Amino acid sequence: MNYRHSFHAGNSADVVKHAVLIALVKALQRKPSALTLIDTHAGCGLYDLGGPDALRTGEAAQGVLRALADADPLLGDYRAAVASVNEGPEELRLYPGSPRILAQLLREQDVLILNEKHPEDAQALRRAMRGSNAAVHERDAYELWLAMLPTRTPRGVVVVDPPYEQTDERARITATLAAAQRKWSHGVTVIWYPLKDRAAHQRWKDKLRQLGIPKFLNIEHWLYDADQPGIYNGAGLFVVNPPYAFAQGLPPLLEALRTALAPEGHRGTMTAAWLNP
Template sequence: MNYRHSFHAGNSADVVKHSLLISLVQTLQHKQGGLTLIDTHAGRGLYDLDGDEAKRTGEATRGVLQAFADPNPLLDDYRAAVQAVNRGGEPHLYPGSPQFLAQLLRPQDFLILNEKHPEDAYALRGVMRGSSAAVHERDAYELWLAMLPPRTARGVVVVDPPYEQPDERARITATLAAAHRKWAHGVTVIWFPLKDGATHWRWKEQLRKLGIPKLLRVEHWLYDSEQPGIYNGAGLFIVNPPYAFTQTLPPLLEALRATLAPEGHKGEIISDWLGD
């Protein structure tokens, strides 16, 4: 599956991913110690919702625009982060994960961004100019391991690939196993699309076999039954999520499900431990 950010910016997957990422980092920031935030597939950093690529799919109308139309206060932090890169009411620009993370930085925190595609890396540097972020242009999986353990005791690695390569899941699995050996207490967030249920089930079994004690899965299924051959939703694997984050997760997930459910469907968001 080819999932380039520019075509899907602000869709339902982004709303879920970025809402949970904000909540996760804010929870970790309850402690004063610094965090190192690492984004291995950072993309361009900012996307034009009125551009040709975003307009071709129109997915933002069923994602960020629905979130802006929903008054649920549990989505206030997400909406505020999107509004920060816009002027006026309805958003026309969508921030990528680098900008969501940059908005959350405290003076004691560090942000490391990586984007392998030269054109996207160039755009990312322009978007992040003036921030304290370090921008790299390297293989994502090589950088993931090279940056561990980070300079601070705690941190988060965000792995958000476009799934262009057939071995993407295998590379994630192998790199996660090596990363966990180097940094067993670190928090890792892995985003994934849901298109083929059988493929996803096989990958979950491979991840389960890694034996990582605290591996949370969150799956957002848009439709009431799997729709063969089309995009069905997306989710996150989260390694070592803090307890306070998992305790506040259910109401946020329910708010997201209700906000993003397509017409005629209730949708479903599943959250449980992969080892259960």
Template sequence: MNYRHAFHAGNSADVVKHSLLIALVRALQQKPSALTLIDTHAGSGLYDLQDDKAQRTGEAVGGVLRAMANSDPLLDTYRHAVEAVNEDGDVRLYPGSPCVLAQLLRPQDVLILNEKHPEDAAVLRGAMRGSPAAVHQRDAYELWLALLPTKTPRGVVVVDPPYEQTDERARITATLAAADRKWGHGVTVIWYPLKDRDTHERWKQSLRRLEIPKFLTVEHWLFDAEQPGIYNGAGLFIVNPPYAFMQELPPLLDALRAALAPDGHRGRLTAEWLRP
């Protein structure tokens, strides 16, 4: 599955991913010690929802525009992140993970972004101008391991690939296994699309064999029944989620599910441990 950020900016997957990412980082920031935030597949950083790529799919209508129109206060922090890159209440620009993470930085925190695609990397540098972020243009999986353990006491690695390569899941699994050996206490967030339930279940089986103790899986199925051969939703694997985040998660997931449910569907947004 090819999932280039620009074509899907602001869709339901982005709303869930960025809402949970904000909650996760804020939970970690309840302690004063510094955080290193690493985004291995950063994309362009900022997206124009009126651009041809975004208009071609129109997915923002069922994502960020639904969330912005929703009144649930649990979505306020997400809405504020979107409002921060727009003016006059008009949602034209969408902040990718780099812009969302940059908004969360404290003076002691570090932000490291990586994008291998040359054109996207150039746009990313422009989008992050004026921020303290360091921007790299390297193989994502090589960088992931090279920067571990982080120089700060704690850190978060965000892995958000386009799934263009047939071996993407295998590379993630192998790199996560190596990362866990180097940095067993670190927090890792891995985004994935949900298209084929059988393929996804096989991947979860291979991840279970890594025997990582605190391995959460969050899954957002948009439709009440699986729709074969199409995009059905997305999820996040989260390694070592902090306690404060877990306490806030159930009501946030319910608010997101209700806000993003397609017409005629209730949808399902759940969190469970990969190894009970």
């Protein structure tokens, strides 16, 4: 499955991923100690919703446009993050990827490390992050993930958001996560994934469960009331070692997201459950 960022910028998966990521980082920032934020598959950083890739799919109409039209205050931080890269709250031309959103959240003591292996996207990322304090790398994502651990700051977050173009992507994530846990067992890791085939996804969850990670939260957003064979059905996030404040505040945020993003004629489901209860 090809999930190149530029074709899907601002879709429902981006809305959920970025709203949850903002809530996670803000919860961690309740403590003053420094954070290192690492994005292993950073993409271009900023996307033109009027560009040929985004227009080809038109997915923003069922994602960010719905979230911006929803007045729920729980989505306020997300709406503000999108508005900050546009001329004003009423205009939507650009969509911020995770790098730009993470950069907005940085405190003076925090560190942002970005990685993008695709040469053209890496160039675009450097342009998008010009003027920020982010370090931009152009390396294999899984090699960088391990090389950066443990972080130099007391705490950190690794965001893993691959395009799932390679058939062994999930196997590489599983193996790298296992190695990362041995080096950095207390760190926070966020892994995004698309939902297409329920049985295949369950097999991957079973393999991740076998890693024996104690605090392993699974967030799933199924768009439709019944599976739609052969198409994109939604997306999810695995969160390793989520802070207590984040986990406690998650249910109302997820309900707000489900309501805002439910396709016409469907209620959809949004769940959060521990992989190893």
